[in-house]
Amino acid sequence: MPGDALRVALVGARGRLGTAVARACRDDGHHVLAAGPGGDLPLREGADLVVDAAPAAATGHTVAQCRAAGLPLLSCASGLTPGHLDALRDLAAERPVLRAANLTLGHWLQRRTVALLAHTLAGHTDRPEAAVHERHTTAKRDSPSASALALAELWTDRTGEPPAELASLRSGLPVSEHTFRLTFDHQTLTIHHDVRSLAAAAAGALLAVRWLARARPGLWSMDDVYDDAARRSRHVDPYG
Structure with missing residues (x-):
């Protein structure tokens, strides 16, 4: 694979959003390691980061695996509870965590x-x-x-x-x-x-994957991703 290609462990790869994200990642040259909701991540294949596009019920298990493996996490799951959000904050103290309520x-x-x-x-x-x-x-x-x-x-x-x-x-x-x-x-x-199409969300997920791969530990949002992209493209902060 190209030098900038990533190995993306994708939870919920068979769902509607997961399928769109997997297609976008593969089209961009990244290698997708698929995992079902609540299943074990394919960590033996050397994942660089995890994308969670599964139902909220799988979030706790995915966060635990990210902590054990020391991997960044892009959380796209909907319907997260306050407990799920607390778990993401705890993981963010150690690793980059990007919580995306909406990717577009x-x-x-x-x-x-x-x-x-x-x-x-x-x-x-x-x-x-x-x-x-x-x-x-x-x-x-x-x-x-x-x-x-x-x-x-x-x-x-x-x-x-x-x-x-x-x-x-x-x-x-x-x-x-x-x-x-x-x-x-x-x-x-x-x-x-x-x-009108989940391709819009998948394009945002692809941008987030690239951003997360170089992010420092902390709890981030898509505002951080798009704000950074705007600064890089214009060389100034359009909202500063």
């Missing part, structure tokens, strides 16, 4: 827009009402989604006020939609993100 470029841009709106409206006399609406197919188990929760938490952290509504819908075509809406007295502003 569009979600990062949506979050940056929401953060800018919160900053711009700080102290404004016309305080808008915020709402977060999300839609996934009926196959989505957790509700609301991690992406919707991330948007709501971002607004709450930046303004001190939670959204008036966080609504979930489970129907329709793949893959997902996330809408952040501000309602003023006589107008509405909507930031809508519509994902």
